[in-house]
Amino acid sequence: RLRAWNRDDSAVLRGWVALFDAWSLVHPSPEGIEATAVAEAVEAVPQVLSLLQLSAGPVPVPALLDLLGQRVAELHEERCEVPYGPREQPAPATTETSADLNALLLDWALEGLAAVGALTLGAGNATLTPLGNWAVWVKLEQICVAAQSPAGNIEQPAADMLLGCARLTPGPARAEYRAWLAARPVGSAVTELLAVARGEDALLRGLAFEALRVVGAPAEPVVRSVVTEAPLRPYALLWLAEYEGADPDDAQDVLSREEATWLWVDTAAAVADHGETGLLVRHLDSAVQGTVPALLDEVRAVGHPRTVQVLVALAAAHPDPALAKAVRRAAFQVHTGGA
Structure with a gap:
């Protein structure tokens, strides 16, 4: 990825998004706090980021603290378990203690996000940077795309998803590909699609590369690497030609006579x-x-x-x-x- 930065702006953005996603690792969590509480704070941070993104400007820290507290409380409620038989219950934490813990965790989260360049901290407020605003917008867009799957293939493995799209027209099929891709990390999705392409089913091979067209730039290095594999070479060459701007009707010109015959x-x-x-x-x-x-x-x-x-x-x-x-x-x- 570092080698690609000088020639590929999208590689820079993908690299930064990986850093953005890892903010809780970049900035160590406060000592003496249970791992469960830290995990709950990490899970609640997307709601905090959403508020910052929607506000399009500085947001007072008390408002962010209130939102974090609400989300943590919701997580407690979602994960509650019904006890079987009598058992000694621990004393409930006081509201003041919970608020102090949430404030400490919010400070840690804001400092971690600031450390990776996603936001800036002012006097009692926080503001998303343009880069942070873009990242949150992309995450929200992925959630929205993943929700738009009329054929219901999001949770299917790649082979089943592609078979489910086989009889769809190109537009609805691309919508399914986008929804399926939005629901999983791009690297693992590309790997899964290529694993299907290496199988014996020629229909799935062609459909896998159609789905990779929807992936676009993030798939380019991996597609380029499979050009040496005879069964995938014609598909990879056509993919790369179209990715580099060739008209789909003229892309066949990149194939040798033997490669075109193999594809036929x-x-x-x-x-x-x-x-x-x-x-x-x-x-x-x-x-x-x-x-x-x-x-x-x-x-x-x-x-x-x-x-x-x-x-x-x-x-x-x-x-x-x-x-x-x-x-x-x-x-x-x-x-x-x-x-």
């Missing part, structure tokens, strides 16, 4: 497994070779592991008996290793 077979495998027979026949028109004999020659040579299954399915689906026979012959030659 992989896409045909996805259609054969999940689509209709008519789609497989129409898929012939997308081949770069221009003629079926030329396509069959190059398909035989490309070495895709699904070549035989694709050719058998195409022969069964095509209405032209002569062409179907030629395709079956090609499938047999691949299967037996013939020329």
